[in-house]
Amino acid sequence: MKIIMLGAPGAGKGTQAKQIAAKFSIPHISTGDIFRANIKENTELGKKAKEYMDQGMLVPDSLTLELIMDRFANADCANGYVLDGFPRTNPQAEALTKALADKGEKIDFAINVEVPDESIVNRMSGRRACLTCGATYHIKYNAPAKENICDTCGEELVLRDDDKPETVLKRLSVYHEQTQPLIDYYKNEGVLREVDGTQDMNKVFDDILAILQ
Numbered sequence: 001m002k003i004i005m006l007g008a009p010g011a012g013k014g015t016q017a018k019q020i021a022a023k024f025s026i027p028h029i030s031t032g033d034i035f036r037a038n039i040k041e042n043t044e045l046g047k048k049a050k051e052y053m054d055q056g057m058l059v060p061d062s063l064t065l066e067l068i069m070d071r072f073a074n075a076d077c078a079n080g081y082v083l084d085g086f087p088r089t090n091p092q093a094e095a096l097t098k099a100l101a102d103k104g105e106k107i108d109f110a111i112n113v114e115v116p117d118e119s120i121v122n123r124m125s126g127r128r129a130c131l132t133c134g135a136t137y138h139i140k141y142n143a144p145a146k147e148n149i150c151d152t153c154g155e156e157l158v159l160r161d162d163d164k165p166e167t168v169l170k171r172l173s174v175y176h177e178q179t180q181p182l183i184d185y186y187k188n189e190g191v192l193r194e195v196d197g198t199q200d201m202n203k204v205f206d207d208i209l210a211i212l213q
């Protein structure tokens with residue numbers, strides 16, 4: 001099964017994507033996580049991506065596409081995947097459609113997790129991330145067992161630079177301008193499904209399962 005998660009930054013796509021991946025035994029592919037891992041390892045790709053990410057801007061399509069096409073070549077993608085944070089622009093969506101069509105494949109579902117802007121800014125300031133293993137939490141809605149410590153790997157949690165309020169506003173405007181049009185793109189492809197992302201995260205997951213099963 002090939003699934004795309006759509007929705008504004010902070011809508012909860014990542015949390016849902018991880019649960020979907022576990023449930024269906026398919027990889028969770030987050031371009032943001034891959035960029036962050038490269039930044040941590042100080043690779044050439046990481047250095048380039050950081051310039052854009054720190055400003056709340058998108059990494060150029062050419063870099064992003066090279067990275068994701070490489071990832072699709074991994075054996076673990078044979079039975080599908082859940083994409084989180086990709087595609088984010090029209091050229092990325094077109095490139096994905098074409099790469100799949102070349103193999104006689106297509107996306108099965110594009111799930112739009114809907115959350116209004118007002119809630120997003122509020123949510124993002126409570127978000128905490130583990131830069132070691134990529135786990136994400138929320139101080140109110142999805143708190144770790146021990147304050148500010150990652151449940152998975154025991155490292156200290158941080159507020160990511162790009163989750164700071166001024167960067168969040170920029171990311172939201174970039175989202176509306178460049179990524180929101182993909183909702184219509186996937187509606188036209190006949191694979192768009194919508195879920196209310198303002199609900200409790202377990203209820204959001206139940207709604208997603210009802211769509212996928």
Ligand code: AMP
Nearest residue numbers: 031032052053057058059064085086088
């Ligand atoms: P995320 O963790 O998905 O919110 O992504 C964090 C940041 O990584 C974004 O604000 C972008 O700067 C960059 N990024 C992640 N995915 C993409 C993508 N598909 N295209 C361009 N930039 C991306």
